[in-house]
Amino acid sequence: MNLHRQPVAKILLKKYFLFSSIERNRICGHCQLCNQDYKDKAGIFSNFIKHLKRKHLSEYEKTFKKQDEGLLEEEIIECDGRPTTELSTSKFKQAQITLAIAKHLIIKCNLPPNLVENNAFRDFMKECNVKWTPVSAKYLKHDTIARFKEKVIKIIHDTLSAVDHLTLTVDGWTDRKCRSFLGVTCHFINFKMEPESYLIDFVRLKSHSGEYIHQTTESILDRFQIKEKVYKVVTDNAASMIKAYKFGLTIDDEFNDSSREIQLLSKTNEMLNDSYEDFDINNFHFIDIQHSDEDIIDYGHSSDVRLSCFVHTLQLCIRDGLKNASHIPKVLGKCQALAKFSHKSSKMADLLEQLNKNIHKMNLTRWNSEYLLIKSIYSISKNELELITSMMDNPVKFSSNDLTLLEEIIHILEPFYEITVKCQSEAAVTLSLVVPSIVHLISHLHDIKQDISFCSKLVEQLQESIKTRFSGITNRLNLVDVAENDPYGDTLYFMAAVLDPAFKFYWIRDLQLPIHMENRLKQNIIQLIIDEMNKDSKKSKNDLNKVSSSSATITFTATSKVKRRKLFNYDDSNMDDSNESTTLDPTVELNAYLNDP
Template sequence: MIAKDFQPFAIVEDKGFKDYSHALNPSYVLPSRKTLSQKIIPKLVDRERENLQDKVCQASAVCITTDCWSSRATTNFMSVTCHYIEDFKMVTSLLSCFEFSDRHTAENLADELLRVAKDWKIENKVVCCVTDNASNIVKAIKLLKWTHFPCLAHTLNLIVRDALKVIKPTVDKVKGMVEFFHKSSTATQKLKCTQRQMGMPELRPIQDCITRWNSTFHMLKRVLESREAIISTIAIMNAPVDIPNQNEWDIIKEACTVLEPFQQVTVEISAESYVTASKIIILCRGLQTVTNHHQTSELITTGKVAELVTTLSSSMERRFHRMEYNAVLSDTSILDPRFKKLAFNESTAVDDAVQRLTTAAARCNPRSEPASPPSGQDLRVNPEPHTSTVWSFFDERASGDNERRNPSTDAVLEVRSYLEEPIIQRAADPLSWWKSKALVYPRLAKVMARKLCIVATSVPSERIFPKRGRL
């Protein structure tokens, strides 16, 4: 309960909890708060850390995400998470979350990242580091000579935030209404009463956060859902709040329609338990297609939203230009059996990716970590082959065949054969597919473990901070 449910150490001193524990087991003696905090929890932490370090050390490659955060008490923290493939499943581990009081220079950030990596013995296993677009952290990763990939969620935030400036006066009016209800408990209760009378769900207005564009989307959508109740409540209370006119309500409705796909993509790429980086090229192209369609759609009737759409389209065109030629994105896309070459529009980008994967596969030793056959299956039909002269002609032929083969040839054959495999369903798990094919493509399977562990966003490291705040 302490670790998983964020209960305080003092829970063992609460009378209700003592009575509950006694009812479950009268003979059990609860530990004191001091014993819990100074002995039991530290031992638990040490044991879990050892177990986690064993797992992380066994990973062939890891992707790191990191972020910095300042608490309300102006205390700075830094978090570092790592992501790797274990038994053909995506695994996320928090490596560290610590107070970071030094200046956030590139050199200091690089020192802290390297310290954490060395502490977990993964400094030579980092294949990519995903962060926001801040210049100091980008430079820090460059100093470490790690591959950097900018967080797609942050990129989308920049794109949408810049476009929302077009409808800023309307958004400001909505903010004013939301702030009115959040600052007045009387207004909030009156709104709930009005919603009940109108047969509407009791939905409290949502405030937006300047660092997350989708909070603005949720704010607009919530106000739109409770529009009539909000207008009635403000009118009844004769509140000094500027209410949007009909044209502005149309802007809010159409803006939500335009921004809905961006919200869907943000949610999909922010996951940790399944492969995400391989989707980026397809999802970004999908956003461009949907947004460009809105430029000629009859659903967009207001000039401001039309301008919003144009701004979104031009910004994506600039930021997503030649995305297929990004080595991180193209390699992960082509190694995903759901997409392969379908993720690309340009054959040159496909050729470049295939060449990189072939070269990487040729460097792999498929015998260094032999894959286990499926459970209950023994691939050795005859564990002790005969050594009589009857078999000598075959042994000579097999020996000659092995001499003619080389890593480059094997790699070319594996890549070619893999690309000829049929595409699997989009809802299927690509890692499960690779598990079933690990013996067929032993070299590519090793390359895959170094590529598909890369995540699309730095959200995993950001999720640590709300938990830190609760602690």
């Protein structure tokens, strides 16, 4: 709230003053608290605010809380004991301009703070406002932006204090100078039943050890007083991340040795001090922290707290398939060579511009990088492709078989790409997508295998990788017992899918299971939900009859050449041939939900 935005000030003061116009463009205000009259220029309310502050402090503090936008009343300059309106207005405008620069240019446009020290920028500002007084980058960082940050931290802290449960995502990053950082984001459902997320800290990571990551996370959570509210922690599959949360979030007191205190963003100027003067936002490009192959562990979940990042695991499946399938690494190497040259040769760049084509740049730290590269090259006609490759120092040749292979790869990987994009949504809950996505991929790979000429090995490798990396899900789908250390063995994935109205049990139809197996699978999942409900309920509930855990294998009915299913498309026409489940007896609420169309 800005105390000097005249309409706002007038509205707030009307609770205490009766205003009336008098001669010479002045107004009179009668204080209803002490029956005193005060005067000021029309549209100016400084004298009334001062009176309220000096004589009725409690009412002043209730009405005018200190904010970081605008000037406070004590900042109004006085001259010879009288308020100097012109000076106060000028200072107010100066503050507003500085705030606007910080808010819109530095924060929202990601421009470097030293922009305000650029001579051209200062000349521009003088053209806009002759009276504008230049400020330093140091003042902008340590004062203006710091006040913005304090306000944001307070808002986040107040919001999280009202939240009962939340989930964390912990990500590691490096910048172009190979400095490591750790970002901690919290996700929760607000009182409007809408998903919200906040980046609660972003700190320098001085060690990649699991112990240090654990300690850093603990310190951040303690500062916001939310450690007991954490339901799950989502990370990638790096060994250090798995080790960090192997035993949850509870640690011994000796672990918090004060000599090893971590410097966090809670100290207002930590990220703005002189040690960060070399930060240039334009060159600050975040990439995923790289791990050696032996560090990538996709198994072993000793704690119920940690969950693996689904999309990250999905990308590992894609890499498994492309790396181990015959013929594909060679063709992919040609694509990579062409992409590398196209981003170095100005002549090829000009040719691509003339052809209105673009070759996607290969980047192993970017999801779906191979798919986008292959698709961009396949979109170029054979004649144009020959023209482009002829410009290379060592031209690569794409045969007809190569192009057919690229086409098959695109068809095979397209659902992986669609799922990845879907799971990156910031405005929707994505946990419920995991099981339907895996089921869709299993069905897709089964259906497409009969139409593939060159990439059958890729399909087999993808099937095997999904079975291994998502064994907790595939075993449960096959009605096989899930071991404690099976990746993605958490029952949460199935419960979230069924409790999402967009999915319920619709996704089971993609498996084309015999009716008795479909019913058993549904019963098992419903029992998981009831068991979870009973954990927080003191009232006894009638459990369903337990079903035997004899193993079974998912089978598919033989089909002719099938058109690829659309992702998560469960329309009525697809449901006509589905199996009808027998009537179950869960809790009333669950039963009503599952039977609601």
